[in-house]
Amino acid sequence: MNANLEMVPCDTSPRRVKVASCQYAIELLQDWGAYERHLSDLVSAAVDEGAELLLLPEYAGMALTGQLPPDIRSDLQGSITAMQPLIPRWLELCEALARRHGVWFCPGSLPVLDDDGIYRNRCWLFGPDGVAGHQDKLIMTRFEREHWYIGAGQGLRVFETPFARVGILICYDNEFPMLGRKLVEAGVELILAPSCTDTIAGYNRVRIGCQARALEGQIAVLQSPTAGIADWSPAVDINTGRAALYLPPDYGLPADGVLGQSEADETDKTRWLIRELDFAALHEVRLRGQVLTRRDWPEQFEHEVIEVVEAGPETELQPV
Helix, strand or coil, X not given: CCCCCCCCCCCCCCCEEEEEEEEEXXXXXXXXXXXXXXXXXXXXXXXXXXXXXXXXXXXXXXXXXXXXXHHHHCCXXXXXXXXXXXXXXXXXXHHHHHHHHCCEEECCEEEEECCCCCEEEEEEEEXXXXXXXXXXXXCCCHHHHHHHCEECXXXXXXXECCCCEEEECCHHHHHCHHHHHHHHHCCEEEEEEEECCCCHHHHHHHHHHHXXXXXXXXXXXXXXXXXEECCCCCXXXXXXXXXXXXXXXXXXXXXXXXXXECCCXXXXXXXXXXXXXXXXXXXXXXXXXXCCHHHHHHHHHHCCCCCCCCCCCCCCCCCC
């Protein structure tokens, strides 16, 4: 990576957008009609609160497997194979909801079988005019690699919206700083972070990564987690995490870097977290913040380890 790569400038005009992040309890919906009503009502609820951009979590699309026979939906590999014919209809529904409400909608991810025979963890973004594009997860967890055989995608995509450039880092990808930095250097001001974690430790790893990306790039990161128990699915059976909107802690922004967060790590009911995001405030911090981490990032690459100091019983203090 070129640490001296000139960053794409960000638009400085006043821009506010109301974003909605879902703490999503995966329900057993056993036919298409029930699922369609569920997703339609969920989107409508956020839109009624003024949301303009909506985010669902990683593997939210696994709710589709509830429509499969019990012996198939309870099979880790069989469920993702059998759900593939449902995906085109799901994409049509997601696009229709974004168009109907005139919003930007990221319905979370699901495993997609590509032409090369590899399943990939894929997340789409829809806008008022239809499909904007998709982003694959790039770095897979041990569960995905060793048990589920989900493969890595290739490359990052940047999505132009009326309010900002947006990027997507799926769950574990948020724990790797160079991915976030590449989005920052491409002018991204908001990272969508759909996640799916089954332990508090896992949730906190992703949360800390999200907050670190917001701090380093002086941008916003919106996290949406799965929640609750779905014991009918071996893939998303146990879920924990809080929806949140993270910002850099600096002038005019929350001192802890948290603009909003779910009340609890666990819930059995789906809940939206809705907040107004002010991109002008982020821009002001990048120009005149207490620190300028975005600007100063390249300086860390100027330094190498110059000495390994071994301390022992005969180590002498050097005079000051």
